[in-house]
Amino acid sequence: MTRRARLAILALPVAFLLVFFVFPFASIVWEGLASDRSAIGRVLGEARIRDVIWFTLWQAAISTTLTLAVGLPIAYALSRFAFRGRAAVEALVLVPFVLPTVVVGMAFSGMRGSIVAILVAHVFFNIAVVVRVVGAAWATIDPELEDAAEELGASGWRRFTQVLLPLARPAIVSAATLVFLFTFTSFGIILLLGGAGQTTIEVEIFRRTSQQLDLSAAAVLALIQLVFVGVLLVADAVLASRRGVQLTPTGHAGRAPRTRGERAFGAVVVMGAIALVVLPLWRLVRRSFAGPAGITLANYLHIGEGRRGGVFEIAPGAAIWTSVRTAALAAAIALLIGGLVSIGVALGAKSRGIWAIVAVPLGVSAVTLGFGYVVAFDADPLDLRGSPWLVPLAQALVAMPFVVRIVAPALAAAHASLGESAAALGASPWQALRDATMPACTGAIRAAALFAFVVALGEFGATAFLARADHPTVPVAIARLLGQPGSASIGQASALAVILLVVTAGASLAIGRGRLGWSGRT
Amino acid sequence: MRRAILYAAAIALVVVGCTQDKPTGVSPGAPEAVTITLLTHDSFDVTRAVLREFEDRSGITVDVVAAGDAGQLANRLILASGNPEGDVAFGVDNDQLADLFANDVFMSYASTFLADLAPDLVLDDQHRVTPVDHGEVCVNIDMRRYVGGTTLPSSLDDLADPSFRDGLVVENPATSTPGLAFLLATVAAYGDPGFEDYWRRLRDNGVTVVDGWEQAYFGEFSGAAGGEGTHPMVVSYATSPVAEVVYSDPPITVSPTRVLTDTCYRQVEFAGILRGTEHEAAAQQLVDFLLSRPFQEDIPLRMFVYPASTHARLPVVFRHNAAVVTDPYELPSADVAAHRADWVARWSDVMGQ
Numbered sequence: 025m026t027r028r029a030r031l032a033i034l035a036l037p038v039a040f041l042l043v044f045f046v047f048p049f050a051s052i053v054w055e056g057l058a059s060d061r062s063a064i065g066r067v068l069g070e071a072r073i074r075d076v077i078w079f080t081l082w083q084a085a086i087s088t089t090l091t092l093a094v095g096l097p098i099a100y101a102l103s104r105f106a107f108r109g110r111a112a113v114e115a116l117v118l119v120p121f122v123l124p125t126v127v128v129g130m131a132f133s134g135m136r137g138s139i140v141a142i143l144v145a146h147v148f149f150n151i152a153v154v155v156r157v158v159g160a161a162w163a164t165i166d167p168e169l170e171d172a173a174e175e176l177g178a179s180g181w182r183r184f185t186q187v188l189l190p191l192a193r194p195a196i197v198s199a200a201t202l203v204f205l206f207t208f209t210s211f212g213i214i215l216l217l218g219g220a221g222q223t224t225i226e227v228e229i230f231r232r233t234s235q236q237l238d239l240s241a242a243a244v245l246a247l248i249q250l251v252f253v254g255v256l257l258v259a260d261a262v263l264a265s266r267r268g269v270q271l272t273p274t275g276h277a278g279r280a281p282r283t284r285g286e287r288a289f290g291a292v293v294v295m296g297a298i299a300l301v302v303l304p305l306w307r308l309v310r311r312s313f314a315g316p317a318g319i320t321l322a323n324y325l326h327i328g329e330g331r332r333g334g335v336f337e338i339a340p341g342a343a344i345w346t347s348v349r350t351a352a353l354a355a356a357i358a359l360l361i362g363g364l365v366s367i368g369v370a371l372g373a374k375s376r377g378i379w380a381i382v383a384v385p386l387g388v389s390a391v392t393l394g395f396g397y398v399v400a401f402d403a404d405p406l407d408l409r410g411s412p413w414l415v416p417l418a419q420a421l422v423a424m425p426f427v428v429r430i431v432a433p434a435l436a437a438a439h440a441s442l443g444e445s446a447a448a449l450g451a452s453p454w455q456a457l458r459d460a461t462m463p464a465c466t467g468a469i470r471a472a473a474l475f476a477f478v479v480a481l482g483e484f485g486a487t488a489f490l491a492r493a494d495h496p497t498v499p500v501a502i503a504r505l506l507g508q509p510g511s512a513s514i515g516q517a518s519a520l521a522v523i524l525l526v527v528t529a530g531a532s533l534a535i536g537r538g539r540l541g542w543s544g545r546t
Numbered sequence: 547m548r549r550a551i552l553y554a555a556a557i558a559l560v561v562v563g564c565t566q567d568k569p570t571g572v573s574p575g576a577p578e579a580v581t582i583t584l585l586t587h588d589s590f591d592v593t594r595a596v597l598r599e600f601e602d603r604s605g606i607t608v609d610v611v612a613a614g615d616a617g618q619l620a621n622r623l624i625l626a627s628g629n630p631e632g633d634v635a636f637g638v639d640n641d642q643l644a645d646l647f648a649n650d651v652f653m654s655y656a657s658t659f660l661a662d663l664a665p666d667l668v669l670d671d672q673h674r675v676t677p678v679d680h681g682e683v684c685v686n687i688d689m690r691r692y693v694g695g696t697t698l699p700s701s702l703d704d705l706a707d708p709s710f711r712d713g714l715v716v717e718n719p720a721t722s723t724p725g726l727a728f729l730l731a732t733v734a735a736y737g738d739p740g741f742e743d744y745w746r747r748l749r750d751n752g753v754t755v756v757d758g759w760e761q762a763y764f765g766e767f768s769g770a771a772g773g774e775g776t777h778p779m780v781v782s783y784a785t786s787p788v789a790e791v792v793y794s795d796p797p798i799t800v801s802p803t804r805v806l807t808d809t810c811y812r813q814v815e816f817a818g819i820l821r822g823t824e825h826e827a828a829a830q831q832l833v834d835f836l837l838s839r840p841f842q843e844d845i846p847l848r849m850f851v852y853p854a855s856t857h858a859r860l861p862v863v864f865r866h867n868a869a870v871v872t873d874p875y876e877l878p879s880a881d882v883a884a885h886r887a888d889w890v891a892r893w894s895d896v897m898g899q
Contacts, residue, residue: 234617334591
């Protein structure tokens, strides 16, 4: 495949990122700094800002460590052991990740104001990243490798530390990078659960703009955040280039636990994982059915009644429809753009560099980007202000990195084994891609589509800013219900959250199936 | 797989195709019809029928667009000054005016309804903005906690009195609009730097600080039905007791909460015509509509604030439950714009936040 063909494939993704990410972000930062040149010195000179940066860093570091500590055993049990109900547990563990932060915040609101609440919520939220990314690596390791080690006399622990852990190191670094990125830029959870002195850079940006109308300070903060995210992603890319062992995908790797120790370990970890996910959500479900006189359906039946007849009515059916439609559109855009990037990767573009670039939108402030859209798209031919396309476009920006993350490795692996054989048999590169590589990856593509869909479904930061108020998405409607007083509001918000929970859980189950299909077919 | 690519391509074409047609409300049969955009915050609301009556009468179609919360609205107006996202803005408040005027966001318009408005709400003599409603930020109190002859607190000073120790919940002014309003009330009452000393007294009297209104009202205040709090006093709105009644389940007619009317800070919401509009005449008609009796009387139960017009009649539930705040604390907008960041920073120092 020629370099020119790769460039042609990557042209649309590059244009997409330039137009809908780089241009608006640069516009708003430029606007903020041009109006107040002294802003950089002023903001960096504040003791408060240094505290905010420090808090952002250390809570992200601890959250990442904790998430790895909790997630690795779960990833191990789910990827190495075969047992009944494994697909269901895999799907369940995914649920928190796709929940909107508003809902996660509500689930943990009992512990509000303590750092423990933030850390636990971050672990709850990100566990899926570790389980998915590291588990996918472990699932591809041939069980015979472990068996061989066992025959040579290696204990279970030794097999783990000397065989499985080193083989999965690239995946672990990847997962850690992602979790750090998410917790470093944490917004909704901090806003809902954070107490005194618990402010991330992202939350500070929101406060400076919304409370103090200080866009210059917000621009400086957005740049600071971008620098940290950039350093992180470059470090990740450099580390990646030094990673040695290339895993060859095999068939499905799980086997039944054999010793009593393995069974006990598996049972404890799986039960623990279920408890970790279900307990916080149970609180939310209970609240959605709570009424003044015991259990009731009233909250579900009266969602949004307080605003009925008004221009910004909250109708649950309409909100679900808006959410689903917008997220489907966002997923389609993300799949198109992310799919093209993945093809570029499969055909030999520098994959780690590309990953670092497409991941940047995950690390920038949604609030800043929202204002960027207002400033950047204010004149023809791209006067998109008020356009219903802004929301799916912004959501696609956030969902696209996941598509690349899921599809690119599968496509690259399949192309390496199948595509090149096809080429050797005389197929043109396009034929090889179309007839050999792609069909082997339908599972991964389907998983990516659904993942993009649920990420978009739960997106809150950018959507809350760009969504039209007469057509709120479910997360936006939940936030709005929480913002009005009266006893009915909390119950209705909980009820709507539970509805969203059901929609995302259903989609996650479908993703779980998609993933099995993928790993079984390569 | 080929099918998946076809789908993706089809969707891409639809995406490209759809961005071409601009959403407009103009029907082809009525060439003189005009559509204008009312830019507002997401707490805005109006009964559809009331708005439609105006549209039918004037021939103007109103596209209502929410630009985020009140702070985001103000920022977006400033960022788009001269090339506005809409024609009329509603929902900027008195504390934002200096920043908005400095950025030349509005054009002057003296509405024919000016004479109907409460004179103390008309804060701009050039009429770049016109008051539409006002709501006060006040301490709310849970009456059930003070039964049987206990003396109730009434003033800001009382809140720092040891007999009401550990009773008050406030929002962080760095993160919350009512929190900021209450800080401004204390600046208005005790001056600068006197407010710092007052907050030291509040701190020593066990005041609880949380980040947002939801947390304070539902999470910490004992008076909110369905909430989980234990504190008898919270910084909220003068109309919060009305909302307790309107949103009550099962229905109640008298709120268990009340407002301490001597602790209030004034918040006035304004409308203004955006400089750069191509529909100035229609925009003027829309501003007039916002000040007219149908809209003014729709305000209380839609947005839980008071109409600015002295001719508007209040709903019964308001007359029974809403506080009449006659003399709220106020500060000049220019002072707020110049010192807001400094006051918040010094508040944070005092409170160790």
